[in-house]
Amino acid sequence: MKVLIIGGAGTIGKKVNAHFSKKHETIVAGRNSGKINVDITNSESIVSMFESVGQIDAVICIAGEAKWAPFDSMTEEDFFIGLKSKLMGQVNIVRLGRKYINTGGSFTLTAGILADHPVLLTSSAAMVNGALHSFVKAVSLELTNRIRINVVSSGLVEDAVEKYEDYFPGHNPIPMRKVINGYVKSVEGSGTGEIIRMYDN
Numbered sequence: 001m002k003v004l005i006i007g008g009a010g011t012i013g014k015k016v017n018a019h020f021s022k023k024h025e026t027i028v029a030g031r032n033s034g035k036i037n038v039d040i041t042n043s044e045s046i047v048s049m050f051e052s053v054g055q056i057d058a059v060i061c062i063a064g065e066a067k068w069a070p071f072d073s074m075t076e077e078d079f080f081i082g083l084k085s086k087l088m089g090q091v092n093i094v095r096l097g098r099k100y101i102n103t104g105g106s107f108t109l110t111a112g113i114l115a116d117h118p119v120l121l122t123s124s125a126a127m128v129n130g131a132l133h134s135f136v137k138a139v140s141l142e143l144t145n146r147i148r149i150n151v152v153s154s155g156l157v158e159d160a161v162e163k164y165e166d167y168f169p170g171h172n173p174i175p176m177r178k179v180i181n182g183y184v185k186s187v188e189g190s191g192t193g194e195i196i197r198m199y200d201n
């Protein structure tokens, strides 16, 4: 398969790319990393990424940001960061990218545990993750050409523990092999409209 991995040089993305590249042709895209530069907050940039990649079998997105801050301090603009990047960035990848996906191909998006188990400072990040879950369930009913779509929602991953563990008291870090398997299940499996939860708390 020809697999485009947006965010494929990030903490999760580089492990997912290392796994998929053993078996598939992978192309990594990122804001300032990878073979192709793309800013998922910008629709023109998304279209030019797909134009340069051409027809593909699978798109995995492991990119997208949201602001973490106390709700009291969050401005409307602060909320727009998550809406424009992690939410609409991934919605636009599907909206603008579906014509570049071969029949029977797939989209795999990334949300996260905060949708179900928010922690402090995540009124925006948790909201965006929940919206992505609902988007995937709904849009899977309408995609044509047997194109599938799923979203991987993992807990705090092992490789990011040092950076974020203080924000996730009592959470069990998710082994990278388990996180990778979420993406494998989505791309190589046959399910669609699934929220692939990779956590056990």
Ligand SMILES: NC(=O)c1ccc[n+]([C@@H]2O[C@H](COP(=O)([O-])OP(=O)(O)OC[C@H]3O[C@@H](n4cnc5c(N)ncnc54)[C@H](OP(=O)(O)O)[C@@H]3O)[C@@H](O)[C@H]2O)c1
Pocket (backbone or CB within 6 Å): 006, 007, 008, 009, 010, 011, 012, 013, 029, 030, 031, 032, 033, 034, 038, 039, 040, 041, 062, 063, 064, 065, 085, 086, 089, 110, 111, 112, 113, 153, 154, 155, 156, 157, 158, 160
């Ligand atoms: N880390 C965790 O424990 C965890 C758990 C569950 C869910 N998640 C979610 O998984 C995603 C990736 O997390 P991560 O920890 O791997 O993050 P990361 O290490 O910061 O990597 C993010 C990747 O996304 C790319 N990216 C960011 N904004 C972009 C944009 N506007 N356009 C194009 N590419 C962009 C980055 O490219 P550049 O480096 O070139 O800018 C980088 O390759 C995030 O949405 C995060 O919320 C993370």
